[in-house]
Amino acid sequence: AQRVTQPEKLLSVFKGAPVELKCNYSYSGSPELFWYVQYSRQRLQLLLRHISRESIKGFTADLNKGETSFHLKKPFAQEEDSAMYYCALGTGGGNKLTFGTGTQLKVEL
Amino acid sequence: DTGVSQDPRHKITKRGQNVTFRCDPISEHNRLYWYRQTLGQGPEFLTYFQNEAQLEKSRLLSDRFSAERPKGSFSTLEIQRTEQGDSAMYLCASSPTAYEQYFGPGTRLTVT
Numbered sequence: 001a002q003r004v005t006q007p008e009k010l011l012s013v014f015k016g017a018p019v020e021l022k023c024n025y026s027y028s029g030s031p032e033l034f035w036y037v038q039y040s041r042q043r044l045q046l047l048l049r050h051i052s053r054e055s056i057k058g059f060t061a062d063l064n065k066g067e068t069s070f071h072l073k074k075p076f077a078q079e080e081d082s083a084m085y086y087c088a089l090g091t092g093g094g095n096k097l098t099f100g101t102g103t104q105l106k107v108e109l
Numbered sequence: 110d111t112g113v114s115q116d117p118r119h120k121i122t123k124r125g126q127n128v129t130f131r132c133d134p135i136s137e138h139n140r141l142y143w144y145r146q147t148l149g150q151g152p153e154f155l156t157y158f159q160n161e162a163q164l165e166k167s168r169l170l171s172d173r174f175s176a177e178r179p180k181g182s183f184s185t186l187e188i189q190r191t192e193q194g195d196s197a198m199y200l201c202a203s204s205p206t207a208y209e210q211y212f213g214p215g216t217r218l219t220v221t
Contacts, residue, residue, distance in 0.1 A: 004151075032208070043112075044152070044200070044212040051208070086151050094207030095140065096165060099151030 002027040004089050006100035013077050014108050021072040021103050023061075023087030032090035033063055033070040034097065039083045047072075047085070057081070077107045111135060113213035115201050121219045122191055129187045130216045134203030141184050142210060143176055144200040145169070152200055158184060191220045 003026040013019055025031055035047040048056045050063040050070060061072045070087060084104050088097040114133045122128050134141050139160050144152035155174070157165045160181035173191075178184040188195055198217050202210040 009149075034208075043214050046209050046211075049208055088151075090208070092157075092165060095142075095157050096154050097142075097144075097152070097210065098154065101149065101151050 002089050002091055002098045004087050004098050004100035006085075006087055006103050008103045009101070010104045010106065012106045012108060015079055016076050019072075019074045019077045019081065019105065019107075021085050021087075021105065023070045023072065023100060025068050025070065025087075025089045027068075027089055027091065029091065031063070031065070031068075031070075032094045033061070034088040034090060035059070035061055035070075035072050036086045036088055036099070037083050038086070044086070077105075079107050079109065081105060082107045113201055113203050113211055115199075115213040115216050117216055118214060119217045119219075121221065124191055124193060124220055126191055127187065127189045128191060128218065129185055130199055130201075130218075132184045132186070132201030132203075132213060134183070134201070135205075135211055138203035138205050138211070139181065140204045140207070140210075141178055142202040142204075143184070143186050144202065146198040146200060146215070147196075155186075188218075191218075193220050196220045 005024045033050040037047045038044045086102045087100045116131045141158045143155040146152045158178040173189045176186045198215045200215045201213045204210045
């Protein structure tokens with residue numbers, strides 16, 4: 001069965017510091033990985049997906065099949081990055097998403 | 110607002126009662142999903158529709174849960190004989206393709 005692990009419930013960094021949110025997955029098939037973000041009092045929204053290999057709001061994520069990881073990185077944290085971040089694994093052609101438990105990122109001034 | 114909408118936003122019900130939630134997807138999206146989220150957890154997949162066809166249903170969904178999407182437009186999720194364990198946020202999402210799901214604001218259910 002598929003599984004997504006986000007080991008940190010809370011990650012606190014200072015503004016301007018690098019950020020790395022960890023995500024590991026377990027899946028026997030070919031994985032499709034996503035990062036979703038939920039800002040305070042807003043709905044869950046897609047941040048980025050591994051197949052597009054794009055950078056959104058300065059965030060990037062590389063799929064490492066050997067380590068079964070899809071860590072989210074940003075070189076310089078900004079205050080507006082404070083939010084809940086969920087890593088998700090897509091199966092069934094990307095229709096079914098399995099989410100991790102989420103990491104709350106807090107960027108301090 | 111052209112995003113996914115859900116109604117009601119909050120529902121308080123007594124144990125044993127039936128409840129029904131509605132989701133209106135973005136109009137051109139043919140795929141619709143339901144998820145459930147409890148405190149401290151990520152959303153858990155419940156079911157998925159493509160147009161009016163329900164193509165996948167999670168084993169998490171007991172016989173008390175039923176979802177419909179008549180005419181491939183809005184969807185309803187009904188929970189019969191609610192239990193306290195059903196208390197959660199119920200999220201709906203829609204998408205034009207498999208890869209990018211747009212979420213609604215959710216319906217928070219409290220079973221007393």
